[in-house]
Amino acid sequence: xxxxxxxxxxxxxxxxxxxxxxxxxxxxxxxxxxxxxxxxxxxxxxxxxxxxxxxxxxxxxxxxxxxxxxxxxxxxxxxxxxxxxxxxxxxxxxxxxxxxxxxxxxxxxxxxxxxxxxxxxxxxxxxxxxxxxxxxxxxxxxxxxxxxxxxxxxxxxxxxxxxxxxxxxxxxxxxxxxxxxxxxxxxxxxxxxxxxxxxxxxxxxxxxxxxxxxxxxxxxxxxxxxxxxxxxxxxxxxxxxxxxxxxxxxxxxxxxxx
Ligand code: 9WO
Numbered sequence: 336x337x338x339x340x341x342x343x344x345x346x347x348x349x350x351x352x353x354x355x356x357x358x359x360x361x362x363x364x365x366x367x368x369x370x371x372x373x374x375x376x377x378x379x380x381x382x383x384x385x386x387x388x389x390x391x392x393x394x395x396x397x398x399x400x401x402x403x404x405x406x407x408x409x410x411x412x413x414x415x416x417x418x419x420x421x422x423x424x425x426x427x428x429x430x431x432x433x434x435x436x437x438x439x440x441x442x443x444x445x446x447x448x449x450x451x452x453x454x455x456x457x458x459x460x461x462x463x464x465x466x467x468x469x470x471x472x473x474x475x476x477x478x479x480x481x482x483x484x485x486x487x488x489x490x491x492x493x494x495x496x497x498x499x500x501x502x503x504x505x506x507x508x509x510x511x512x513x514x515x516x517x518x519x520x521x522x523x524x525x526x527x528x529x530x531x532x533x534x535x536x537x538x539x540x541x542x543x544x545x546x547x548x549x550x551x552x553x554x555x556x557x558x559x560x561x562x563x564x565x566x567x568x569x570x571x572x573x574x575x576x577x578x579x580x581x582x583x584x585x586x587x588x589x590x591x592x593x
Contacts, residue, residue, distance in 0.1 A: 338368040338447035338501055339420055341411035342490055343404060344457040345386065347372035349487045359495055362504040368447075370494075371414065375399070378406035387460050397460040401467035404456065408471050411454045421450035425473050428457060428489035430482055432475035435493065437516040439476075444500035455493070457486035519572040521565060523556035555581045 342350060350372060353359045362368055376384040380402065387397035412423040424446075433439075447453065456463070456472065468475070478489045498504055500511050515522035526537040540552045558581050561568050574582060 336448055336450050337366060338444075338497065339415055339418070339452040340368060340370045340455065340494055341373060341415060341452065342370065342455045342457060342487075343373045343375060343407045343411060344485075344487050344490075345374060345376055345459055346457075346485070346487055347374055350491065353491050353494060353498075358504060359498050362498050362501060365503060367501045367504055368494075368498055371411065373407040373411045375403040375407045378403040378410070390461065395461075399458055399460060399463045399467075401464040401470070404463065404467050405471060408454055408456065412452075415452035415454070419450070420452035423452045423454055425454045425456060425471050426493075427463065427468055427472040427475045428455065428478070428486035428493065429462070429475055430477050430480065432477035434477050434479070435496075437514075440493075440496045440500060444497045447497060448501065455486075455490040457490050459485040518557070519568060520557040521561045521568070523553040523560070551577075551581070554578065555585065558582055559585045 344350070350370060354363055354370065363370070375386045379386050386403045387399050390396070390398045408425055412425070415423045443453075476489075476493065478492050483489065505511055511517075526541060530537050530542070538552070540548055543549065554577070558569075558578060562582070562585060
């Protein structure tokens with residue numbers, strides 16, 4: 336089934352980043368996913384189309400009002416249902432959400448294919464009236480421990496991660512199953528022509544044509560990188576016999592460097 340996204344945003348034009356370029360554009364043209372945009376300003380009850388107001392309790396900045404957001408979300412859900420969605424799930428992108436991980440992306444992509452439509456709420460200003468979140472938001476998701484200017488980029492990042500999991504989204508050669516993190520490890524380094532660049536050669540093994548040796552070298556490079564940069568990923572994951580052997584080699588090599 337086609338993956339259905341509906342985004343509620345006062346900056347709908349930002350989503351051209353997703354529909355205009357690359358794999359996400361190709362996948363949309365191939366009918367793998369569709370996006371509808373809902374501007375809460377269209378549901379404002381005043382002639383100036385404002386959807387924000389000052390925070391109760393004082394302080395700087397503005398808060399998005401519940402009513403126009405709820406009306407936009409309601410319209411998005413109604414359209415999804417009319418188009419045959421089995422279910423609609425409202426997600427708010429915010430730094431207060433549950434951190435997004437690869438396993439969650441896989442799970443959500445499967446739900447999309449099974450007919451669960453996503454409604455992504457993109458906040459602006461200092462946030463959204465909490466009562467709207469309590470009333471309609473089913474999941475709050477964070478893409479990382481930092482603040483940006485609004486939820487749109489986070490929504491697009493989530494959509495991109497989901498779209499590349501849809502069957503047929505990546506070319507024949509590429510496969511989402513080979514992505515970094517599927518293995519629970521960081522990706523190994525990559526090289527292309529020329530063989531010598533700025534005095535640096537491509538690792539000899541990659542020119543050898545010995546596929547077993549190349550696979551082993553890549554696995555070892557992934558393990559070494561993960562150990563150095565993200566050691567906590569290794570404590571969350573079991574090692575195979577081969578991986579344990581490679582880790583021992585890596586530890587010995589590291590000792591020599593110091
Ligand atoms: C803005 C601000 C300005 C002055 C004082 C305090 C402030 N807090 C914020 C703020 O957190 N704004 C957010 C902007 C409100 C919700 C939407 N915005 C948002 C979402 N920024 N970053 C995200 C986000 C979403 C998912 N994962 C990481 C970040």
